[in-house]
Amino acid sequence: MVDPSRLPPGHPALPPRRIGVLLVNLGTPDATDYWSMRRYLKEFLSDRRVIEENPIKWWLVLNLVILTVRPRRKGRDYEKIWNRERNESVLKTITRSQAEKLAVSLREDPRILVDWAMRYGNPSLAARLEAMRQAGCDRILIVPLYPQYAAATTASVCDKAFEALKGMRWQPAVRVAPAYFDQPVYIDAVAASLEAGLSELSFTPDVIIASYHGMPEDYLRKGDPYYCQCAATTRLLRARLKLGEDKLLMTFQSRFGTAEWLKPYTDVTVRSLPAKGVRNLVVITPGFAADCLETLEEIAMENAEIFRRAGGENFAHIPCLNDGERGMSVIRDVVLRELQGWI
Numbered sequence: 001m002v003d004p005s006r007l008p009p010g011h012p013a014l015p016p017r018r019i020g021v022l023l024v025n026l027g028t029p030d031a032t033d034y035w036s037m038r039r040y041l042k043e044f045l046s047d048r049r050v051i052e053e054n055p056i057k058w059w060l061v062l063n064l065v066i067l068t069v070r071p072r073r074k075g076r077d078y079e080k081i082w083n084r085e086r087n088e089s090v091l092k093t094i095t096r097s098q099a100e101k102l103a104v105s106l107r108e109d110p111r112i113l114v115d116w117a118m119r120y121g122n123p124s125l126a127a128r129l130e131a132m133r134q135a136g137c138d139r140i141l142i143v144p145l146y147p148q149y150a151a152a153t154t155a156s157v158c159d160k161a162f163e164a165l166k167g168m169r170w171q172p173a174v175r176v177a178p179a180y181f182d183q184p185v186y187i188d189a190v191a192a193s194l195e196a197g198l199s200e201l202s203f204t205p206d207v208i209i210a211s212y213h214g215m216p217e218d219y220l221r222k223g224d225p226y227y228c229q230c231a232a233t234t235r236l237l238r239a240r241l242k243l244g245e246d247k248l249l250m251t252f253q254s255r256f257g258t259a260e261w262l263k264p265y266t267d268v269t270v271r272s273l274p275a276k277g278v279r280n281l282v283v284i285t286p287g288f289a290a291d292c293l294e295t296l297e298e299i300a301m302e303n304a305e306i307f308r309r310a311g312g313e314n315f316a317h318i319p320c321l322n323d324g325e326r327g328m329s330v331i332r333d334v335v336l337r338e339l340q341g342w343i
């Protein structure tokens with residue numbers, strides 16, 4: 001901290017120098033009603049990192065079609081998993097808890113300030129970066145909570161963060177934590193979480209699916225490393241769990257629009273398995289650091305129903321690492337590694 005007696009007369013007060021750690025997840029609507037969902041979807045689907053269609057064509061499709069119909073349908077989906085006690089999405093609840101637990105685990109260094117934000121929705125990235133700056137953070141580590149890198153996720157976080165920095169006269173030094181798709185602590189945590197989940201089931205799975213969020217195949221051809229990093233995660237999990245390719249499958253979910261997306265598709269795979277003799281199925285979602293709509297509604301509800309209607313018997317979704325001990329060990333490992341030289 002600067003000695004106030006050494007500042008020139010009239011100099012603004014300076015807070016103590018601090019180091020910020022900002023956890024960032026994808027986003028959340030403020031509520032499940034039509035207008036809240038519409039605001040959230042408009043921000044999300046207007047991001048050029050997410051949708052790389054012709055801007056004029058996409059503006060017409062988005063505003064005249066999608067934002068007319070989709071908010072109500074997605075609002076009903078969010079209603080199924082909404083945290084009614086806090087009146088917020090499960091993703092917001094978990095991300096807040098991850099930040100709070102990380103702050104406790106780093107409390108031995110009083111200079112560190114931990115906070116959290118959403119790329120879309122609230123609390124916004126710009127607002128939390130500004131709050132950190134005002135609190136005296138002249139160095140900030142941004143931690144996108146995406147194990148695998150994609151331009152539509154990690155790069156979009158960087159875009160928004162740098163956009164906020166453009167408006168600051170005194171910019172903090174910024175680091176962005178890289179993807180951790182192949183880090184031993186992450187692989188071990190996912191594998192141990194799966195093993196613990198399996199031990200609690202009343203059945204033994206014939207097949208386990210590792211389902212990742214999808215993206216258009218064209219993004220891969222343009223050079224996005226996401227598919228390769230998902231494949232690396234799956235390969236390392238197979239090795240750690242001693243499972244063959246026929247026992248731990250890799251699939252991609254949540255496709256949107258008419259373009260060809262990364263394959264194989266999760267829902268198509270799930271529907272096909274009973275005809276191949278698979279009666280017991282477990283799904284994990286290693287691409288998500290916290291449970292959300294895509295894991296709790298799309299996988300645990302929608303795909304469970306698809307499997308049973310196709311003739312399957314037992315289905316289970318193993319929760320994400322979330323804010324449990326294993327999940328926090330991963331986040332803490334990433335943060336401490338990237339803070340080297342600052343602490």
